[in-house]
Amino acid sequence: MTSRTTVLLCDDSRALRMLTSRQLVECGFEVVGEADNGIKAVEQYQALKPDVVLLDLVMPERDGKQALRRILELDPAARVVILSSLGAQADIEECLRVGAKSYLQKPIDADDMVRVLRETVA
Template identity: 75%
Template sequence: MTARPTVLLCDDSRALRMLAAGQLEEAGFQVVGEAGNGLEAVGQYRALKPDLVLLDLVMPECDGRQALAKILEVDPDARVVILSSLGAQSDIEECLRMGARSYLQKPIDPEAMERVLHQVLA
């Protein structure tokens, strides 16, 4: 049996992390860590080296753009998928230029999430 892809889930909303973690587990992914702010996200990435990162744009202490830049400094090949609310298109485009692999709109559609994450892993 092949190992399930590992995911680091980064969002300041504990409720969203809980919901997304359940959706990820059902889709065959393993949530290996969670972070509630950008600084935690970078630290967790360094410690866990997950296959994928789901990264919210709007977080305290260090926002998603800053965390993305720091994660890519640690690992230029990091597979980061941005989570964003509607109306953040320019922020999403900036993150994609910086090196994010894709993005998902909130609220997260479980089928879209599974499809995007598998595309990013391919």
């Protein structure tokens, strides 16, 4: 039996976290934690060591770019997928240069999310 891929879901929108979490579980992933700001995202990453992190760019207290850099400082092998809204192309490119594995555009398409996550952990 293979274990399910564990996901840490980081977004300041509770509604998006609820919807995305449900989609992930329905597609066979295990959501091991959620964070609504960048500081909690880093704390949750350290505590849970998920297989992959879905990380929103725009969050309070520490944004996604700052959280990405800190997670990669703690674990250079971390697999982080950036969540972004339209118009954030420069930020996405910066995150990919820093070490994010991929990105997803909001609103998130469930099929795209599953494909990107499977590619990220392959």
